[in-house]
Amino acid sequence: MIHLYKELQPADTFDIRLPHALSTQERQLVTLFYQPLTGAEPISLYLTLWAEAEQMPGQQMTHYYLMNVLGLPIGKVFEARIALEAIGLLRTWKKEDTEQRSFLYELMRPLDADSFMKDPLLSMFLFSKIGEQAYRKLRQRFIRPVRDTEFKDVSRAFIDVFKPVSTNIPSELQVGTENSKPQKVYPFYFEQFDFELLQAGLSEQLVPSSLLTLDVREAIAKLAFLYRLTALDMQKVVILALDDDLGISQERLRKAAADFYKLTVSKEPPKLARVYEAPATVEDSIQKTKDQELQHYLESTAPVQVLRDINNGKEPLQTSVQLAESLIVQHGMPVGVVNALLEYVMLTTDMKLPKKYVETIADHWVRKNIQTAKQAMELARQEHDKYTMWKNKPQTSAKKNTYSKNRREEKVPDWFYKRKDKQVEGPSEAVVEATDFEKERQKILEKLSNQQE
Secondary structure (H helix, E strand, O other): OOHHHHHOOOEEEEEOOOOOOOOOOHHHHHHHHHHHHHHHHHHHHHHHHHHHHOOOOOEEEEHHHHHHHOOOOOHHHHHHHHHHHHHHOOEEEEEEEEOOOEEEEEEEEOOOOOHHHHHHHHHHHHHHHHHHHHHHHHHHOOOOOOOOOOOOOOOHHHHHHHHOOOOOOOOOHHHOOOOHHHHHHOOOOOOOOOOOHHHHHHOOOOOOOOOOOOOOOHHHHHHHHHOOOOOHHHHHHHHHOOOOOOOOOOOHHHHHHHHHHHHHOOOOOOOOOOOOOOOOHHHHHOOOHHHHHHHHHHHOOOOOHHHHHHOOOOOOOOOHEEEEEEHHHHOOOOHHHHHHHHHHHHHHHHOOOOOOHHHHHHHHHHHOOOOOOOHHHOOOOOOOOHHHHHHHHOOHHHHHHOOOOOOOOOOOOOOHHHOOOOOOOOHHHHHOOOOOOHHHHHHHHHHHHHHOO
16 A cells, blocks of 8 residues: 555546446346456446446546545555456556546446356356356356257358458558457466467377467466466367367367366366465564554545544534545545544644644645655654644643654554444543543553453
């Protein structure tokens, strides 16, 4: 989350492209086939973009709007976006200039049920998520039964009906065909598979190179990726997939790869996991301090929820929400920094949010290029005396200690631990003038120790 500002920020704008109307059938496919793969949040983002594109085409919006609609922090919105990109439901373009960064989101049509089930990666991923029984029910519901074998396909091909004519199309109107490849249903770099090594071990007489068409090569690469098979392993799979006429079909390739995997690796089907969900690092495995817990909360929570939590669960006024939105959208401040600013000002002004005072500190933080909640909290402690002068109000020594330079430990305010309590027990003790902050810190320590046990 710390480096997310390099990828996406709430103030970044976006447009939506919906090149074709999506049907109710496709909505069902997205919900029943794709949602088990990605989870609910990416599909919610997809359906939200879909609805916005149908109702207000061409209208530019900010990602802060998506955060409010989805109820997600900017990091979750970004993760939902790249999940949609990975499974082929979204394509993203980015444009950057000196003052603004904008995106163009193009919604892609989901695969039909038959194509989805034939894709080795998507079908196996879905099978591992929902289980055999639910998978069979989906097939029965969406896959049409095979036509009677007595019928024969007599449809004419294009070249049977039409013939070429000499027509010179102006070059600026021609679509480039050099090095063009069929559009992939989802991004998959099958060129990374070592096809030279694969063909080096196959006899040209037994497996002519002409059999390895683009579709067959892509199927081979996907199966090798799914089952973690090498090019040498795939040589045996290709030979097993040959039919009586020495031809290769994608269906026989899938069956041969599955049989080879069961015989040589494991009888349990493989599973897929997201690579960007990295395992916990050594730093993550170490128990977080109270300060680190607060920093994580400020980085991952929407400003509206922070205002609500600080105010003991009560809904914030619209003016406070608009102030937070202006800092994010108009001034481009990261969410974690805005949350740290709101928390600092409210705890040092008896739960008030003076707009001019907030904007004065915000201007200082923008010029200091503060990008994280941690940096914001540290600067607030260092400049607390200066900010007190800006506010031009006397401070009690008790409140001043909350952000004193010499008090760098056990400074998490009480509201942070009370935000999950369902019952509100009168006014918040963290903002009462006569509050003994040393006793409050002891209460926090006791709560933390009880949670750890």
